[in-house]
Amino acid sequence: xxxxxxxxxxxxxxxxxxxxxxxxxxxxxxxxxxxxxxxxxxxxxxxxxxxxxxxxxxxxxxxxxxxxxxxxxxxxxxxxxxxxxxxxxxxx
Numbered sequence: 001x002x003x004x005x006x007x008x009x010x011x012x013x014x015x016x017x018x019x020x021x022x023x024x025x026x027x028x029x030x031x032x033x034x035x036x037x038x039x040x041x042x043x044x045x046x047x048x049x050x051x052x053x054x055x056x057x058x059x060x061x062x063x064x065x066x067x068x069x070x071x072x073x074x075x076x077x078x079x080x081x082x083x084x085x086x087x088x089x090x091x092x
Contacts, residue, residue: 016043022075024048027059039067047074 021038025031027049039045047060056074064072 012041014042016041017070018042018044020044020046020071022046022048027051027056032059032063036063036067039063039069039072042069044069044071045073047072048076051076 016038019042021035021043023031023035023038023045026035026045026047028051031049035045035047045063047056047063049056051059053076056076060072060074063069
């Protein structure tokens with residue numbers, strides 16, 4: 001990801017503390033940039049997008065290492081089945 005987001009430049013870094021953000025299309029491109037910005041603002045993150053499981057795990061690890069959200073997870077399934085989202089587990 002080539003968009004620089006620095007936690008120190010956020011107006012209110014903890015503005016989203018305690019919130020959970022499910023970001024669709026967040027394994028690359030604009031969606032990943034949005035997930036990173038939300039993590040920088042203190043949100044817990046659930047990534048959702050296409051890709052191989054190991055690639056998604058790598059993206060998740062990079063975001064977690066850079067922004068250290070309290071919890072982070074991924075949901076590799078279509079979001080048009082909202083009931084299936086209930087079983088999403090965020091890692092502590």
